[in-house]
Amino acid sequence: MSDILLVPIALVIVLVMMHSWFGMGILKRGIIFTDLAIAQFAALGSSVSLGYFHEEYFYLLTLSFALLSAFLIAIASQKKLQLEAFIGLLYVLGASGIMMVLSHSAEGMEHFKSLLASDILFTPPSEVLKSTLIYALIALVLWKIYPKTSGFLKELMFFSLLALTVTSSVSLAGVLVVFVLLIAPALVSLSLKLKRVYLGSFVFGWFFSISAILISYYYDLPTGYSIVFLGALLSCVIILFSSKKASDNDI
Template sequence: MIDIFLVPIALMIILVMIHAWFGIRILERGIIFTDLAIGQLAALGASVSYGFFHGEFLYIWTLAFALLGALFIAYGAHRRIHLEAYIGLLYVLGASGIMMVLAQSAEGMEHFKSLLANDILFTSEEDLYKSSGIYALIALIIYFLYPKITGFVKELLFFSLLAVTVTSSVQLAGVFVVFTLLIAPAMVASMQSRFKALWVAFGYGWFFSVTAVAIGFYYDLPTGYSIVFLGALLSLIFVLAKSQKKEIDD
């Protein structure tokens, strides 16, 4: 039975590591819904592939829409606009576009559900190896190139790398899982100062995601939604317990 868990657990370990790094930087920038907007646009690209091309060119369409979203956000980040509202509009643009594209598909709702939160247990070894290679390349670029550039080019590279990451992650895990892995570990890690934030994010992300996979399997629950639910629930409890009461002015 342990063989059933090897691929999904390996996938979760890798997903948590790459997304935790991006999540910490997203929180630092204060644009929390960036990843959700890019993920939704990536899902719109996947919907175009499913709705009009019977699933062909899936990666190309997904990546193209994710990169388009990254370009919009990188450009908007350097303009005098209400950035969160702007990103929110990108999110609803992607969400509504998905429903419009898949409305004419006989299997539209099934595709829609998998785009939101996929079943990690059915991940193939081939998908694991391919995504691992992509994430490894992204990690090398982050380590060697990213610290050496500045300004708009650095922001564009950041959001482009995020878009490539989200492209693979949305197909493997779904938009909601991607958002949870990006924000929940980073948010919990930011609530403490004793340990290095990235390592806390790794440990916490591995704990709730692997636990959720096991719970989903043993209780016959959808693993994607189990990861989202457990990650969100534990994070909310931890953050509320650690946070201090806000001063209210008279």
């Protein structure tokens, strides 16, 4: 195996583990597009850095915008409203903001493409190490502090930690890759009714991510989009064939 594949494979191993946990929480809350909205706001922050500050304050702006969306979603989750519709509006707000910010940038479209799905084959090892340390700290908070909270504070902590996770992963992998890693492994594991749902989601996420990296490398395809395509394709097939037929009362 070529040495160039070791870094992206190590990256997706870490990304799948971190994102599968949050994916379970998102599915249990029934707010599927939360991660897309937060990721889109994180991408908006990075676009503001590129469009107005020549990529200065990149991480600060990306994290600030992600935390802003997480705070708004946490507040909305405590109110009586159509939460999924509200999150959808946040998503289009972020997406349209990105296009407006980048409309006058010479590098705008290239940056926009990388925001959707990056070519992680060329991710520097230092970035993988930095993100792994961030994820380890987040995991420690989830293990030690998160279970002791309740109510609005618990929701705020969940979405804030999700925003912190997404901030790192969007810059490394892109919005669409983040979405498929959050939703696909968790959804497939729950659909198959596995006893060890987290282990099942890890294995499935690792399988399609590493397979996509190998396919993209040997067939010269964009790595990020390959992960998104293969993850979404396999998930759709598995979910359709494993799910029971809906009764007339369910329709």
